[in-house]
Amino acid sequence: MQEDVTTQAHATVRAVDRALDILLCFGRSSGGLTLSEISKQVNLHKSTVYRLLTSLQVKGFVRRDPDSDKYFVGWSVLELLSGLHESDELSSLALPEMTRLRDRTGETVSLYVRVGRERLRIQAVDSQEPVRNVAIIGKTYPLYIGASGKVLLAFADSSVLEQVFQDASMPPDFDREDLLKQLAVIRRDGYATSIQERDTGAAAAAAPVFDKNHELVASLSVSGPVSRFTPVKMQEHIQAVKQSAVFLTKLLSR
Template sequence: MADNITTSTTVRAVERALDILLYFAKSPRELSLSEIAREVGLHKSTAHRLLLSLQTKGFVRKQPGSDKYILGWSVLELLGNVYLSDELTTLALPEMAKLRDVTGETVSLYIRSGIERIRVQAVESNEPIRNVVAIGKKYPLYIGASGKVLLAFADEAVVEEVFLREQIPLDFAREDLLRQLDKIRIDGYAVSIQERDNGAAAIAAPVFGRNRECIAALSISGPVSRFTVDKMNQFVDALCASAAWLAKRLSH
């Protein structure tokens, strides 16, 4: 009997925690403890206890200096895993293979998960020396062509979060990064040379979704000895065309 009571109590706590998260989905703004407790039908002490658990796991964040909460980055991490099997990676694969055949270099697809990026699809170069990254590997947003594309077209709050939470090197100038992000928005693509990995270069372009939000970054990468600045400039149009084609398919 005791085990049944414990199980029932645990299940109920999970249901209540999910009710809180679903209420955030209905009201996409910051919410106070009192409002959450009232709308979900909980005592404030119960709501507070559940919010602490959700906060510990990163599903909600408490706004500094107030009793209001917003959704946390763990929600986006779940969304990132959804992308691993959705239409984006399925649609992208044939186009990525075509781009690889045209350029001879590795083509990758990244999505943003919180303040990181995840490689969710790839077509490796056939060259013996090539840029290889595992599917599912996470990297910061503030470095590398794909990361900067995702950051450039993210909300301002994401940019601020990167500066607040990431262990950015002391010699990494905030204003320089902001200028780079402005340039990426104007140019429509990003370039990186030996930023994340020594000896590697990359170009990346945004893939926009149905509501014109940037849902992914499509990139071409290779060794600097072969993927030179001239080569990158040569393939920018093909990269942007593939990203635009994918965006158009996703909007249908």
């Protein structure tokens, strides 16, 4: 009897994990997703994905467009986000310093946290330049590419790196050894830079933010178009990014 209960509990946990994986797919998409696209991303059979989507649809977390047969994020997700905004102390505390950093550098400033094998932008202050990087709060990106992602990966537990290397979304020809070397340099220098790694025409510099126990909580970055945020200009602003990250670390340590 106990064995049956344990088996049922494991099945329930597995279903929850799969449902959450499905929801995370929408964070990587700018539009809706078909059943086939979701099935491919989560590596599950269509029938399993369909059952989970049906449950999520009943609860309002996804909605299906009958004309296109695509699934979209539902209104229940927005309800959760409104609660998150009210309780998210980190993004609220960081906003004034992020605004000062934007004014100091003239470029877009973003704050990321790690969510599983991805990074999530939880706060942003856009540049006031006509040509700029527009930062969308709530957007997720891979950890293994881009300055902010690499900062979060460099100071994370080694088990996180193992999970990233096992991620099916990582290109099969990705140079893992080179990434390991980059992460070692980032840990040594306390910052990371990237030029057109994730987005063509964009460059970024990022630094880690820690809590009072010196555990990594976020990555603070400045990003801009390569035409203006050149390697020389990036080097000029790295110290400013690091100083703001240290300020936020001290703020969280009070």
